[in-house]
Amino acid sequence: MAQETPPMSHPAVVIRGLRKRYGRIEALGGLDLEIPKGEIFGLIGPDGAGKSSLLKIIAGVLSHDEGQVIVLSQPLASEEDAEAIKGRLGFMPQGLGLHLYPELTVEENLRFFAELRLVPEKEYYRRRERLLAITRLAPYPDRKVKDLSGGMKQKLGLACTLIHQPELIILDEPTTGVDPLSRQELWAIVAELVAERELTAVISTSYLDEASRFHQLALLSGGRIIARGTPEDLAPEGLESWFFRLAEKHHPVAYLPPVLKGEGEPPSGPVIEARELVKDFGRFRAVDRVSFSVAAGEVFGLLGPNGAGKTTVVRMLCGLLRPSRGEGRVAGVDMRAPGRHIRQRIGYMSQSFSLYRDLTARENLWLYAGIYGVRNEKEVMEALVDLCQLKGFEERRTADLPLGVRQRLALACAIVHRPQVVFLDEPTSGVDPPGRKRFWEIIYLLAQELKITVLVTTHYMTEAEYCDRLCLMHEGRIIAEGTPKALKEAVLKRAGRPISLLVSNPLSVLRELRGMGLQATLYGARIRVLAPEEKINALKAFSPRGLLPEEITMEDVFVYHILREEGHGMEKNQGLGS
Structure with a gap:
């Protein structure tokens, strides 16, 4: 039959x-x-x-x-x-x-x-x-x-x-x-x-x-x-x-319009200084003795898990939130000074509110220029439209703009008064890769040509690579800092080099690797693992098709430090327990 x-x-x-x-x-x-x-x-x-x-x-x-x-x-x-x-x-x-x-x-x-x-x-x-x-x-x-x-x-x-x-x-x-x-x-x-x-x-x-x-x-x-x-x-x-x-037709930012260039030399010392900053909300400590300094024209990154205290640090330095303890100076002004003294020298692009969505792009620019008392505002605004690649979007309602364009408009509004310091709190969240690239071209130009100091928080680890220096925060504290290169080299020395394994039963292999105390991550049928030299040979048994060497990334650095700080094994940490 x-x-x-x-x-x-x-x-x-x-x-x-x-x-x-x-x-x-x-x-x-x-x-x-x-x-x-x-x-x-x-x-x-x-x-x-x-x-x-x-x-x-x-x-x-x-x-x-x-x-x-x-x-x-x-x-x-x-x-x-x-x-x-x-x-x-x-x-x-x-x-x-x-x-x-x-x-x-x-x-x-x-x-x-x-x-x-x-x-x-x-x-x-x-x-x-x-x-x-x-x-x-x-x-x-x-x-x-x-x-x-x-x-x-x-x-x-x-x-x-x-x-x-x-x-x-x-x-x-x-x-x-x-x-x-x-x-x-x-x-x-x-x-x-x-x-x-x-x-x-x-x-x-x-x-x-x-x-x-x-x-x-x-x-x-x-x-x-x-x-x-x-x-x-x-x-x-x-x-x-x-x-x-x-993506939409794109021409890389090639120059800075002269009208945006300020007068005088940038300061020689630190432009942002945080000294033992503490912020308590009742019995909860959101920021715990955070200290760092940032020089003129430096692009400085704050990284960390959701809830690590990054936004709280930014809001204190902007004068929007009073610290429980500690001190800070931004562009030569005490961050606890009356708001108008510090806000005239800084630009701030928040995670949530920064634009009026029912106004057009042009109307938002006019509004911010008026708030900051910008002289020759028409000339400045046209220069910002060019710099931030907003041509063709000026008369569109902000709520109807593509996300990448809306974020560039928010940046234009944040720098309309040509501040010395710009704070950017997750400015490209949800923006597609070309939009992020355009945004960072503008950031580089501001830092290199105007010596504007940029402090940015981000969850995109590729963007962390663009920063001159980084601080990694966890539960309100700084747990690592340095250049991207130095941070990656330190993790290579401590945890080993990244290797990819092609396996037929990825979930079971993933559990075994984590049981060996290795930092391992699943990518479809491929597993990426940080392995010290003495464990490389043991990995060959898991991957008959061989081991593929990889370059270390800032995501490797981020995950290594946070897991080390939390003191959890990868299996528990990534929800793959029994």
Whole structure:
């Protein structure tokens, strides 16, 4: 008797001829796509490529104008169709914890989503324990969401998305604004659940280095898929070169308009000085005896996990927050002096508010020029439009600008009065790689030509490489400082060199390597490990295809120091315990 052929598994998602318009703007144009079950599928592309619209349509929270959408074998043609399938889906929108309730605790949020999804009580407790363990949120069930760090919010958001054990999870840029260690933890959680339960995950990202974590990925531009395949298929093309070819036409910043150049020589001593800064919020110490100095024209970076105290340090130095103890001087002014004395000499670009979204780009520039009493403001503004590459966007409402353009406008407003010091608090979070490159070209020009001192906080470790010097913070304290080169050399000496292993059973190998006390990270079927020379030979048994030497990165440095400070093994730290 002939053996029956097993039925072929239907794809998790099938899309044919999908179109979505917002007025005259076509966000998705005739898009075709199939996403297999049991894989981590990635969507990458420049700002405005249509990633978020596509994910919302797959999740059933946004209607489409034309075409066919089938999710888990259910056609989505109406609100009733979307309602019928929502119990089998989990959707996490873009933004740090935006779908969570800030006044509720970790436990209360989890219980709310469980009740919303009709999870039985006994099953809720079992899943709750598992999810709190793998997200490392078990010690914080009574902490309100508003008091969580960005990384903790994202991990709680993922736990709430998974509480009803969906077959398909849809995550829109879940790691944007999240520190490197929390990013690794989020990816480890997803990889483990996909392997355990044949869960399907569809994820968009603005981090090109995360592309290697997908089983397959699609590259979007202008609402169309222009390339698709495995990371290995697309790697020879160079994902970063794809991004730069697809981004808006770009001319590198070549000169500084004369009207922006100030008069006189820059100061010879430190322009920013922090001495034993302390900030307490009740019984909680956010900043603990932080000291550093920054010279004129230096680009100085503050790195650290979400909640490390970076923004608090910046706000104290800007005169927006009084220190509990310690001293600081910025551009020759005591940071505790009345606000107008210090604010005239600094520019500040905050994480949240810096622009009036209902005003046009030009109106925002006029407003800031007026606030600072800028002379010859028309000439200065035109120069800033050129410098920050805002031509063609002047009359557009700020809320409607692409994120990269909006951030360059915020920078223009922060430097309209030609300050001596500029503070930038995560200025490129969520911006695509070409947008970040343009932003940093401007920063370099300001530092080199005007000797403007720049203090920047960032979660992009590639941007950390651009800084002249760095301080790494953890729980309010500085735990490492130096040039990027010196920091990397110190980690090479202490932890060993980075090596990649190509393995067929990555999760089990990852556990074994961490059991050996090695810093190991999963990237799809590849594992990256920091290994001292005496352990190199032992690694060969795990990778029959050989060991691939890698260059050390600032992400290696970041993760090494934070794990060392926390005193946790990598297995516990990345949610891969039993």
